[in-house]
Amino acid sequence: MEIPRVSHRFAQVGDVRVFYREAGPSDAPVLLLLHGFPSASHQFRRLIDALGTRFRLIAPDYPGFGHTEVPDGFTYTFERLTDVVEGFVDAIGLDRFVLYTFDFGGPVGLRLAMRRPAAVAGLVVQNANAYEEGLSDLARGMIANRPGVAGAEERVREILVLPVTRDQYEGGTGDPALVAPDGWTLDQHFLDLPGRKEAQVALALDYHTNVAQYPVWQQWLAEHRPPALIVWGRNDPFFPEAGAHAYLRDLPDAELHVLDTGHFALEECLPQIAPLLADFVDRTWAPRTLRIAVIGATGNLGGAVSREALDRAHRVTALGSADVDVTDAASVKDAVAGHDAVVVAVKGPDHLVPRAVAAVLAALPAAGVGRLVFLGGGGSLLAPSGERFVDSPRFPQVYRETALDQAAALDLLRTAQTPVDWSYVSPPPVHLVPGDKTGRYRAQARDTPLTDDAGESRVTVGDYAAAVIDAVEQGSFVRQRFTVGY
Incomplete structure (x- = not known):
């Protein structure tokens, strides 16, 4: 009999001391478990016992929950919780994980994603809502409590008491005898600690910011299509069953299981959920090895994409001008036949880029290749004025011809009648800078640059290449232009 050894540790994230539970082999697939309200990492104790010899399970406590320690004056918002969880991920060195989101873990986890x-590597959704139809009247009433609303704080405090805490566990269950009293008892202990009710009030009054983010999260899900397992207690008084089915609009390939239980579905249905979770992690952790042809692999960006694909254990055919004439459909067909995807990173005189698009679109169906990612330019992105950057008199003249060719290539892709699942990726219009992959980039389908808090659009070559291979692996941004930035 194998029983996991569970460690209980702290990680320092700035001035926050994050408590977390960890079990499992250091080289096993990683499950990052994000808890809900009003609980903490202890809600995953039985799941850790069930799977902790097979996978590496890590469950942190948020600020304001469990054993995590925060300084005086900590600001409790969902953005700040995410800041701390992101810092925690860095502090313990996690660069890839299956993300388990429950309740509050939904808004924290989707921000992190x-x-x-x-x-x-994969997304597990357990009664973690991201859709309007997944809000009950009870939930909507709580979300209406926000700063400046008369009586809002008092109404929130009314739910921070033991009878309500207990009902969150037992409500909607088929057999309350299967729900241990330890969970709600420990939750209430933490809620009654000095300062904890104030933390929960602040988060409750901030919850409306999550609902405002629903369209953004839905767009991210639809564009990135992470492998997903959705497990839902149908008798949840806060997040009804419709919220589970709504995910399928944006994640049509997700696996969905609706169980006859309540909000804390793991309490009653661990025997059903644990095998589903184990099977999901086994299927999603090791990505399929792809055969990727990179046309233009001798260039700066094509070379970076080739190296990123090789680092992820894909089979790469690096093609330069000596290997293929990118403007000749027959040459392209012969070079890429037998591959799962083609990445094109070319530029040159005589309108080489749009001629390459025409040849590649003709060649790929004949070669039996259905996936294309074309590395385009940032000059065709739109400035705040609404004009393309390439059309501005301030656009560098030395790059104008190439930028116009890349814009023409995008127009060809958008108007082509083709079975090829193409994507066109634009870097920032100016600041595509040398540098390694950090893994902290964003990618989004849009015609304007992605900017940081300072309004600047930039990304390293390493992160740009990683976003390209993400799109190849995930099949995301099909028939769309997307851009990358911080």
């Missing part, structure tokens, strides 16, 4: 898309 948008910041670290390459880190998310």
Whole structure:
């Protein structure tokens, strides 16, 4: 009989001391377990016992929950919780994980996923809502409590008491005898500690910011299509069953299981959920090895993409001008036949880029290749004025011809009647800078640059290449232009 050895540790994230539980082999697939309200990492104790010899399970406590320690004056918002969880991921060296989201773990986890898309090997959603139809009247009433609303704080405090805490566990269950009292008892202990109710009030009054993010998260899900397992207690009084089915609009390939239980589905249905979770991790952790042809692999960006693909254990055919005439469909067909995907990174005189698009679109169906990612330019992105950057008199003249060719290539892709699942990726219009992969980039389908808090659009070559291979692996941004930035 194998029983996991569970460690209980702290990680320092700035001035926050994050408590977490960890079990499993250091080289095993990683499950990052994000808890809900009003609980903490202890809600995953039985799951850790069930799977902790097979996988590496890591469960942190958020600020304001469990054993995590915060300084006086900590600001409790969902953005700040995500900041701390992101810092925690860095502090313990996690660069890839299956993300388990429950309740509050939904808004924290989806914010984290948008910041670290390459880190998310798979997404597990358990009663973690991201859709309007997944909000009950009870939930909507709580979300209406926000700063400045008369009586809002008092209404939140009314739910921070033992009868309500207990009902969150037992409500909607088929057999309350299967729900241990330890969970709600420990939750209430933490809720009654000095300062904890104030933390929960602040988060409750901030919850409306999550609902405002629903369209953004839905767009991210639809564009990135992470492998997903959705497990839902149908009798949840906060997040009804419709919220589970809504995910299928954006994740049509997700695996969905609706169980006859309540909000804390793991309490009653661990015997059903644990095998589903184990099977999901086994299927999603090791990505399929792809055969990728990179046309233009001798160039700076094509070379970076080739190296990133090789680092992920894909089979790469690096093609230069000596190997293929990218403007000749027959040459392209012969060079890429037998591959799963083609990445094109070319530029040159005599309108080489749009001629290459025409040849590649003609060649790929004949070669039996259905996936294309074309590395385009940032000059065709739109400035705040609405004009393309390439059309501005301030655009560097030395790059104008190439930028116009790349814009023409995008127009050809958008108007082509083709079975090829193409994507066109634009770097920032100016700041595609030398540098290694950090894994902290964002990628989004849009015609304007992605900017940071300072309004600057930039990304390293390493992160740009990683976003390209993400799109190849995930089949994301099909028939769309996307861009990358911090």
